[in-house]
Amino acid sequence: MPPHSSAPDFTTLVDDYYQSLYRFALSLIRNESEAADLVQQTFLIWARKGDSLKDASKVKSWLFTTLYREFIRSNRRNKRMEPAEEEPMELMLPPTEVDYSVKVDSKILLERLQDLEQNYREPLVLFYLEDLSYKEIADILNVPIGTVMSRLSRGKTALKNLLLTKLEK
Amino acid sequence: MSKQEHLKKLHIYRPSAMEAGDRSFADALKAAESDAELKAFLAREQQFDRSVQEALRGVPAPEGLRDQILKDFESSNKSGPSKLLRFPSLAIGVAAVLLVATVGIVLNLSSPEQNGTSNFALPLVQSPNAAVPLAIVLLQDNGIMRSPMDFYAQDYQQLASYVSERGARPPINLPREHWRNLGVGCKVVRVINNEVSVISFEVEGDLYSLYTFDHSIIPQMQHMRPHVVTIEDEVFATWTCSGQVHVLRTSAETEKVTALLDI
Structure with missing residues:
Protein backbone atom coordinates (compact mmCIF):
# COMPACT_ATOMS: atom_id res chain seq x y z
CA MET A 1 0.00 0.00 0.00
CA LYS A 79 -22.06 -14.44 23.30
CA ARG A 80 -20.21 -16.60 20.86
CA MET A 81 -16.79 -15.36 21.74
CA GLU A 82 -14.56 -18.05 23.03
CA PRO A 83 -12.67 -17.02 26.13
CA ALA A 84 -9.13 -16.10 25.23
CA GLU A 85 -6.62 -18.16 27.08
CA GLU A 86 -3.18 -16.79 27.47
CA GLU A 87 -0.59 -19.24 26.40
CA PRO A 88 3.04 -19.13 27.39
CA MET A 89 5.46 -17.61 24.93
CA GLU A 90 6.58 -20.67 23.09
CA LEU A 91 7.57 -21.00 19.50
CA MET A 92 6.82 -24.26 17.82
CA LEU A 93 9.03 -25.89 15.32
CA PRO A 94 7.35 -26.93 12.08
CA PRO A 95 7.80 -30.32 10.51
CA THR A 96 10.99 -30.23 8.50
CA GLU A 97 11.86 -31.63 5.12
CA VAL A 98 8.36 -31.22 3.77
CA ASP A 99 7.90 -29.62 0.40
CA TYR A 100 5.35 -26.82 0.52
CA SER A 101 6.20 -25.44 -2.84
CA VAL A 102 2.83 -26.41 -4.27
CA LYS A 103 0.74 -23.40 -5.14
CA VAL A 104 -1.93 -22.78 -2.52
CA ASP A 105 -5.44 -22.20 -3.80
CA SER A 106 -7.30 -19.23 -2.26
CA LYS A 107 -10.47 -21.18 -1.64
CA ILE A 108 -8.68 -24.06 -0.01
CA LEU A 109 -6.63 -21.67 2.07
CA LEU A 110 -9.76 -19.96 3.38
CA GLU A 111 -11.26 -23.32 4.26
CA ARG A 112 -8.15 -24.44 6.08
CA LEU A 113 -7.91 -21.13 7.91
CA GLN A 114 -11.40 -21.68 9.19
CA ASP A 115 -10.25 -24.97 10.65
CA LEU A 116 -7.74 -23.15 12.78
CA GLU A 117 -8.59 -21.90 16.22
CA GLN A 118 -9.55 -18.26 16.17
CA ASN A 119 -6.62 -17.32 18.40
CA TYR A 120 -4.23 -18.60 15.78
CA ARG A 121 -6.18 -17.54 12.74
CA GLU A 122 -6.34 -13.86 13.61
CA PRO A 123 -2.62 -13.10 13.88
CA LEU A 124 -1.85 -15.40 10.99
CA VAL A 125 -4.13 -13.55 8.59
CA LEU A 126 -2.75 -10.19 9.69
CA PHE A 127 0.73 -11.62 9.34
CA TYR A 128 0.17 -12.56 5.73
CA LEU A 129 -2.34 -9.99 4.64
CA GLU A 130 -0.63 -6.72 5.28
CA ASP A 131 2.81 -5.57 6.06
CA LEU A 132 1.98 -5.07 9.69
CA SER A 133 4.75 -5.32 12.22
CA TYR A 134 4.46 -7.64 15.18
CA LYS A 135 3.89 -4.59 17.32
CA GLU A 136 1.01 -3.47 15.11
CA ILE A 137 -0.52 -6.95 15.10
CA ALA A 138 -0.20 -7.05 18.87
CA ASP A 139 -1.90 -3.66 19.15
CA ILE A 140 -4.72 -4.66 16.84
CA LEU A 141 -5.40 -7.88 18.70
CA ASN A 142 -4.67 -6.30 22.05
CA VAL A 143 -2.25 -9.00 23.14
CA PRO A 144 1.48 -8.89 23.98
CA ILE A 145 3.99 -9.27 21.16
CA GLY A 146 5.23 -12.51 22.68
CA THR A 147 1.73 -13.92 22.47
CA VAL A 148 1.47 -12.84 18.84
CA MET A 149 4.71 -14.63 18.00
CA SER A 150 3.68 -17.72 19.87
CA ARG A 151 0.29 -17.85 18.18
CA LEU A 152 1.84 -17.18 14.79
CA SER A 153 4.26 -20.00 15.24
CA ARG A 154 1.62 -22.45 16.33
CA GLY A 155 -0.87 -21.20 13.76
CA LYS A 156 1.57 -21.44 10.91
CA THR A 157 2.55 -24.96 11.86
CA ALA A 158 -1.09 -25.97 12.17
CA LEU A 159 -1.93 -24.37 8.83
CA LYS A 160 0.92 -26.21 7.16
CA ASN A 161 -0.31 -29.49 8.49
CA LEU A 162 -3.87 -28.75 7.41
CA LEU A 163 -2.77 -27.79 3.92
CA LEU A 164 -0.55 -30.82 3.73
CA THR A 165 -3.43 -33.06 4.73
CA LYS A 166 -5.50 -31.51 1.98
CA LEU A 167 -2.76 -32.00 -0.57
CA GLU A 168 -2.34 -35.62 0.42
CA LYS A 169 -6.06 -36.24 -0.05
CA MET B 1 21.26 -19.23 20.67
CA SER B 2 20.95 -22.89 19.77
CA LYS B 3 20.12 -24.16 16.31
CA GLN B 4 16.67 -25.13 17.50
CA GLU B 5 16.07 -21.59 18.65
CA HIS B 6 17.28 -20.23 15.32
CA LEU B 7 14.86 -22.51 13.53
CA LYS B 8 12.01 -21.28 15.67
CA LYS B 9 12.82 -17.68 14.90
CA LEU B 10 13.23 -18.29 11.20
CA HIS B 11 9.87 -20.03 11.22
CA ILE B 12 8.12 -16.71 11.81
CA TYR B 13 10.37 -14.47 9.77
CA ARG B 14 8.48 -13.01 6.84
CA PRO B 15 9.52 -12.65 3.22
CA SER B 16 8.63 -8.97 3.30
CA ALA B 17 11.28 -8.68 6.00
CA MET B 18 9.14 -6.57 8.28
CA GLU B 19 11.29 -8.01 11.01
CA ALA B 20 14.59 -7.24 9.28
CA GLY B 21 15.40 -4.58 11.79
CA ASP B 22 14.28 -6.66 14.72
CA ARG B 23 17.30 -7.67 16.75
CA SER B 24 15.64 -10.81 17.97
CA PHE B 25 15.79 -12.16 14.41
CA ALA B 26 19.25 -10.88 13.61
CA ASP B 27 21.14 -13.78 15.18
CA ALA B 28 19.03 -16.40 13.44
CA LEU B 29 19.38 -14.68 10.07
CA LYS B 30 23.11 -14.37 10.47
CA ALA B 31 23.35 -18.03 11.37
CA ALA B 32 21.30 -18.93 8.30
CA GLU B 33 23.90 -17.29 6.07
CA SER B 34 26.53 -19.81 7.03
CA ASP B 35 24.50 -22.87 8.01
CA ALA B 36 23.19 -24.86 5.03
CA GLU B 37 20.41 -26.50 7.02
CA LEU B 38 19.15 -23.21 8.39
CA LYS B 39 19.44 -21.64 4.98
CA ALA B 40 17.37 -24.37 3.33
CA PHE B 41 14.85 -24.21 6.15
CA LEU B 42 14.45 -20.45 5.75
CA ALA B 43 14.04 -20.83 1.99
CA ARG B 44 11.27 -23.41 2.46
CA GLU B 45 9.53 -21.29 5.04
CA GLN B 46 9.62 -18.24 2.84
CA GLN B 47 8.34 -20.18 -0.11
CA PHE B 48 5.42 -21.33 1.98
CA ASP B 49 4.81 -17.81 3.23
CA ARG B 50 4.78 -16.44 -0.28
CA SER B 51 2.30 -19.08 -1.41
CA VAL B 52 -0.05 -18.36 1.46
CA GLN B 53 0.32 -14.62 1.07
CA GLU B 54 -0.43 -14.85 -2.62
CA ALA B 55 -3.45 -17.07 -2.05
CA LEU B 56 -4.82 -14.86 0.70
CA ARG B 57 -4.41 -11.74 -1.35
CA GLY B 58 -6.16 -13.53 -4.18
CA VAL B 59 -9.42 -13.74 -2.23
CA PRO B 60 -11.70 -11.34 -4.11
CA ALA B 61 -13.75 -8.71 -2.35
CA PRO B 62 -17.41 -8.67 -3.37
CA GLU B 63 -18.19 -6.82 -6.53
CA GLY B 64 -19.64 -3.45 -5.72
CA LEU B 65 -18.32 -3.28 -2.18
CA ARG B 66 -15.97 -0.43 -2.97
CA ASP B 67 -18.69 1.60 -4.65
CA GLN B 68 -21.09 0.91 -1.83
CA ILE B 69 -18.60 2.13 0.76
CA LEU B 70 -18.12 5.33 -1.20
CA LYS B 71 -21.86 5.70 -1.59
CA ASP B 72 -22.32 5.22 2.14
CA PHE B 73 -19.72 7.89 2.76
CA GLU B 74 -21.46 10.28 0.42
CA SER B 75 -24.77 9.65 2.15
CA SER B 76 -23.32 10.15 5.60
CA ASN B 77 -21.66 13.37 4.46
CA LYS B 78 -24.91 14.74 3.14
CA SER B 79 -26.58 14.30 6.47
CA GLY B 80 -23.54 15.27 8.50
CA PRO B 81 -22.45 13.51 11.64
CA SER B 82 -25.31 12.72 13.92
CA LYS B 83 -25.12 13.67 17.55
CA LEU B 84 -27.68 10.97 18.13
CA LEU B 85 -25.35 8.28 16.94
CA ARG B 86 -22.47 9.70 18.86
CA PHE B 87 -24.45 9.75 22.05
CA PRO B 88 -26.51 6.57 22.34
CA SER B 89 -28.32 7.71 25.45
CA LEU B 90 -29.46 10.80 23.60
CA ALA B 91 -30.56 8.63 20.73
CA ILE B 92 -32.56 6.48 23.09
CA GLY B 93 -34.14 9.52 24.67
CA VAL B 94 -35.08 11.01 21.36
CA ALA B 95 -36.31 7.68 20.10
CA ALA B 96 -38.42 7.33 23.21
CA VAL B 97 -39.97 10.71 22.55
CA LEU B 98 -40.55 9.74 18.97
CA LEU B 99 -42.04 6.50 20.10
CA VAL B 100 -44.49 8.30 22.30
CA ALA B 101 -45.25 10.67 19.47
CA THR B 102 -45.64 7.75 17.13
CA VAL B 103 -48.12 5.87 19.20
CA GLY B 104 -49.82 8.85 20.74
CA ILE B 105 -51.13 10.25 17.52
CA VAL B 106 -53.80 8.82 15.36
CA LEU B 107 -51.79 7.78 12.41
CA ASN B 108 -52.59 7.46 8.83
CA LEU B 109 -49.83 5.37 7.40
CA SER B 110 -50.69 6.16 3.88
CA SER B 111 -50.08 9.30 1.93
CA PRO B 112 -52.11 10.11 -1.18
CA GLU B 113 -49.39 8.92 -3.52
CA GLN B 114 -49.24 5.49 -1.95
CA ASN B 115 -51.36 2.61 -2.87
CA GLY B 116 -52.74 -0.32 -0.98
CA THR B 117 -52.43 0.99 2.56
CA SER B 118 -54.65 3.99 2.59
CA ASN B 119 -56.89 2.83 5.39
CA PHE B 120 -54.35 1.69 7.90
CA ALA B 121 -54.69 3.68 11.10
CA LEU B 122 -53.37 3.35 14.61
CA PRO B 123 -55.65 4.74 17.19
CA LEU B 124 -54.04 3.38 20.35
CA VAL B 125 -50.85 1.77 21.43
CA GLN B 126 -52.82 -1.00 23.04
CA SER B 127 -54.34 -1.89 19.74
CA PRO B 128 -52.79 -4.92 18.09
CA ASN B 129 -52.48 -2.82 14.97
CA ALA B 130 -50.07 -0.57 16.78
CA ALA B 131 -47.64 -3.39 17.04
CA VAL B 132 -46.26 -3.14 13.55
CA PRO B 133 -45.03 0.45 13.46
CA LEU B 134 -44.22 0.21 17.13
CA ALA B 135 -42.00 -2.73 16.43
CA ILE B 136 -40.42 -0.98 13.49
CA VAL B 137 -39.59 2.05 15.57
CA LEU B 138 -38.25 -0.29 18.19
CA LEU B 139 -36.06 -2.03 15.68
CA GLN B 140 -34.61 1.29 14.69
CA ASP B 141 -34.27 2.35 18.27
CA ASN B 142 -32.32 -0.78 19.05
CA GLY B 143 -30.06 -0.24 16.12
CA ILE B 144 -31.24 -3.27 14.25
CA MET B 145 -31.66 -1.25 11.12
CA ARG B 146 -28.50 0.63 11.83
CA SER B 147 -26.12 -1.54 9.90
CA PRO B 148 -23.89 0.44 7.59
CA MET B 149 -26.12 -0.36 4.69
CA ASP B 150 -29.55 0.25 5.98
CA PHE B 151 -29.58 2.70 8.79
CA TYR B 152 -27.67 5.90 8.89
CA ALA B 153 -27.56 9.02 10.90
CA GLN B 154 -29.99 10.66 8.56
CA ASP B 155 -32.55 8.02 9.31
CA TYR B 156 -33.06 9.56 12.70
CA GLN B 157 -33.47 12.87 11.00
CA GLN B 158 -35.85 11.34 8.52
CA LEU B 159 -37.74 9.78 11.36
CA ALA B 160 -38.06 13.12 13.09
CA SER B 161 -39.03 14.67 9.80
CA TYR B 162 -41.72 12.09 9.19
CA VAL B 163 -43.04 12.52 12.69
CA SER B 164 -43.39 16.24 12.34
CA GLU B 165 -44.52 16.42 8.76
CA ARG B 166 -46.50 13.31 8.09
CA GLY B 167 -47.87 12.07 11.32
CA ALA B 168 -45.17 9.78 12.59
CA ARG B 169 -44.60 7.33 9.84
CA PRO B 170 -41.22 5.77 10.30
CA PRO B 171 -38.90 5.74 7.29
CA ILE B 172 -38.75 2.12 6.45
CA ASN B 173 -38.68 2.26 2.69
CA LEU B 174 -35.14 1.09 2.45
CA PRO B 175 -33.80 0.50 -1.04
CA ARG B 176 -34.02 -3.07 -2.14
CA GLU B 177 -30.27 -3.26 -2.62
CA HIS B 178 -29.91 -3.01 1.13
CA TRP B 179 -31.33 -6.45 1.48
CA ARG B 180 -28.03 -7.77 0.27
CA ASN B 181 -26.58 -7.44 3.73
CA LEU B 182 -29.23 -9.60 5.21
CA GLY B 183 -27.77 -12.57 3.45
CA VAL B 184 -29.49 -13.67 0.31
CA GLY B 185 -30.46 -17.27 0.51
CA CYS B 186 -28.34 -17.93 3.52
CA LYS B 187 -29.45 -19.63 6.66
CA VAL B 188 -27.31 -17.61 8.96
CA VAL B 189 -28.81 -16.48 12.20
CA ARG B 190 -27.56 -13.08 13.14
CA VAL B 191 -27.99 -12.39 16.79
CA ILE B 192 -27.94 -8.66 17.01
CA ASN B 193 -27.71 -8.47 20.76
CA ASN B 194 -28.91 -10.43 23.72
CA GLU B 195 -32.48 -9.48 23.04
CA VAL B 196 -32.94 -9.34 19.33
CA SER B 197 -32.05 -11.69 16.54
CA VAL B 198 -32.64 -11.67 12.84
CA ILE B 199 -32.82 -14.60 10.52
CA SER B 200 -32.62 -13.87 6.82
CA PHE B 201 -33.81 -16.35 4.28
CA GLU B 202 -35.06 -16.68 0.77
CA VAL B 203 -38.24 -18.31 -0.40
CA GLU B 204 -38.94 -18.64 -4.10
CA GLY B 205 -36.70 -15.75 -4.95
CA ASP B 206 -38.08 -13.42 -2.31
CA LEU B 207 -36.08 -12.22 0.62
CA TYR B 208 -37.41 -12.37 4.13
CA SER B 209 -36.00 -11.20 7.43
CA LEU B 210 -37.49 -12.37 10.66
CA TYR B 211 -36.73 -10.19 13.65
CA THR B 212 -37.38 -11.75 17.02
CA PHE B 213 -37.17 -10.09 20.38
CA ASP B 214 -38.37 -10.67 23.87
CA HIS B 215 -41.92 -9.67 24.63
CA SER B 216 -40.75 -7.73 27.67
CA ILE B 217 -39.24 -5.13 25.35
CA ILE B 218 -42.72 -4.10 24.28
CA PRO B 219 -44.82 -5.15 27.26
CA GLN B 220 -47.71 -3.10 25.99
CA MET B 221 -47.98 -5.32 22.96
CA GLN B 222 -50.75 -7.75 23.58
CA HIS B 223 -50.81 -11.31 22.47
CA MET B 224 -51.72 -11.27 18.85
CA ARG B 225 -52.11 -13.52 15.89
CA PRO B 226 -50.09 -12.69 12.78
CA HIS B 227 -51.03 -9.30 11.51
CA VAL B 228 -49.91 -8.16 8.08
CA VAL B 229 -49.51 -4.64 6.87
CA THR B 230 -47.96 -3.14 3.76
CA ILE B 231 -45.95 -0.01 4.16
CA GLU B 232 -44.03 1.58 1.34
CA ASP B 233 -43.86 -1.52 -0.85
CA GLU B 234 -42.75 -3.71 1.99
CA VAL B 235 -44.82 -6.21 3.89
CA PHE B 236 -44.53 -6.53 7.65
CA ALA B 237 -46.12 -9.36 9.55
CA THR B 238 -46.06 -9.21 13.32
CA TRP B 239 -47.16 -11.70 15.92
CA THR B 240 -46.37 -12.79 19.42
CA CYS B 241 -45.62 -16.30 20.48
CA SER B 242 -44.14 -17.90 23.58
CA GLY B 243 -43.09 -14.63 25.12
CA GLN B 244 -41.48 -13.37 21.94
CA VAL B 245 -42.44 -10.80 19.38
CA HIS B 246 -41.76 -11.61 15.74
CA VAL B 247 -41.63 -9.21 12.85
CA LEU B 248 -41.32 -10.67 9.39
CA ARG B 249 -40.24 -8.15 6.79
CA THR B 250 -40.13 -8.65 3.05
CA SER B 251 -40.65 -7.09 -0.33
CA ALA B 252 -42.67 -10.10 -1.46
CA GLU B 253 -46.35 -9.73 -2.22
CA THR B 254 -48.77 -9.81 0.68
CA GLU B 255 -50.37 -12.97 -0.64
CA LYS B 256 -47.08 -14.78 -0.49
CA VAL B 257 -46.54 -13.70 3.08
CA THR B 258 -49.96 -14.78 4.21
CA ALA B 259 -49.44 -18.08 2.44
CA LEU B 260 -46.07 -18.52 4.07
CA LEU B 261 -47.52 -17.85 7.49
CA ASP B 262 -50.59 -19.88 6.71
CA ILE B 263 -52.98 -17.13 7.70
Missing part, protein backbone atom coordinates in the same frame (compact mmCIF):
# COMPACT_ATOMS: atom_id res chain seq x y z
CA PRO A 2 1.29 3.44 -0.80
CA PRO A 3 2.34 5.48 2.18
CA HIS A 4 0.66 8.78 2.86
CA SER A 5 2.40 11.67 4.51
CA SER A 6 -0.91 13.23 5.48
CA ALA A 7 -4.30 11.65 6.02
CA PRO A 8 -5.38 10.23 2.66
CA ASP A 9 -8.69 11.23 1.15
CA PHE A 10 -11.52 8.81 1.66
CA THR A 11 -11.50 7.30 -1.82
CA THR A 12 -7.79 6.63 -1.68
CA LEU A 13 -8.19 5.09 1.72
CA VAL A 14 -10.93 2.80 0.47
CA ASP A 15 -8.93 1.83 -2.60
CA ASP A 16 -5.90 1.06 -0.48
CA TYR A 17 -7.50 -1.02 2.21
CA TYR A 18 -11.02 -2.24 1.52
CA GLN A 19 -9.86 -5.51 0.02
CA SER A 20 -7.45 -6.33 2.79
CA LEU A 21 -10.00 -5.38 5.41
CA TYR A 22 -12.55 -7.58 3.70
CA ARG A 23 -10.18 -10.55 3.69
CA PHE A 24 -9.44 -10.03 7.35
CA ALA A 25 -13.16 -9.71 8.11
CA LEU A 26 -13.91 -12.83 6.11
CA SER A 27 -11.33 -14.76 8.08
CA LEU A 28 -13.03 -13.65 11.27
CA ILE A 29 -16.67 -13.97 10.34
CA ARG A 30 -16.80 -16.70 7.71
CA ASN A 31 -19.78 -15.08 6.02
CA GLU A 32 -19.29 -12.94 2.96
CA SER A 33 -22.14 -10.51 3.45
CA GLU A 34 -21.37 -10.05 7.12
CA ALA A 35 -17.72 -9.51 6.30
CA ALA A 36 -18.76 -6.84 3.81
CA ASP A 37 -20.96 -5.29 6.51
CA LEU A 38 -18.04 -5.17 8.86
CA VAL A 39 -15.84 -3.43 6.30
CA GLN A 40 -18.53 -0.89 5.57
CA GLN A 41 -19.04 -0.30 9.26
CA THR A 42 -15.30 0.25 9.66
CA PHE A 43 -15.23 2.91 6.97
CA LEU A 44 -18.31 4.58 8.37
CA ILE A 45 -16.59 4.81 11.72
CA TRP A 46 -13.58 6.27 9.96
CA ALA A 47 -15.86 8.81 8.29
CA ARG A 48 -17.12 9.86 11.71
CA LYS A 49 -13.99 9.62 13.80
CA GLY A 50 -11.05 9.35 11.44
CA ASP A 51 -10.17 13.00 11.68
CA SER A 52 -9.22 12.45 15.31
CA LEU A 53 -6.26 10.34 14.18
CA LYS A 54 -3.29 12.66 14.18
CA ASP A 55 -0.64 10.29 12.88
CA ALA A 56 -1.39 9.46 9.25
CA SER A 57 1.09 6.59 9.31
CA LYS A 58 -1.23 4.74 11.64
CA VAL A 59 -4.25 4.77 9.36
CA LYS A 60 -3.84 1.15 8.34
CA SER A 61 -3.41 -0.01 11.89
CA TRP A 62 -6.36 2.12 12.95
CA LEU A 63 -8.63 0.57 10.32
CA PHE A 64 -7.69 -3.00 11.20
CA THR A 65 -8.02 -2.29 14.90
CA THR A 66 -11.43 -0.72 14.39
CA LEU A 67 -12.64 -3.61 12.29
CA TYR A 68 -11.41 -6.09 14.87
CA ARG A 69 -13.03 -4.20 17.74
CA GLU A 70 -16.30 -4.07 15.87
CA PHE A 71 -16.05 -7.79 15.34
CA ILE A 72 -15.36 -8.36 19.04
CA ARG A 73 -18.22 -6.07 19.97
CA SER A 74 -20.69 -7.97 17.83
CA ASN A 75 -19.33 -11.26 19.07
CA ARG A 76 -19.77 -10.23 22.68
CA ARG A 77 -23.34 -9.44 21.90
CA ASN A 78 -23.70 -12.80 20.34
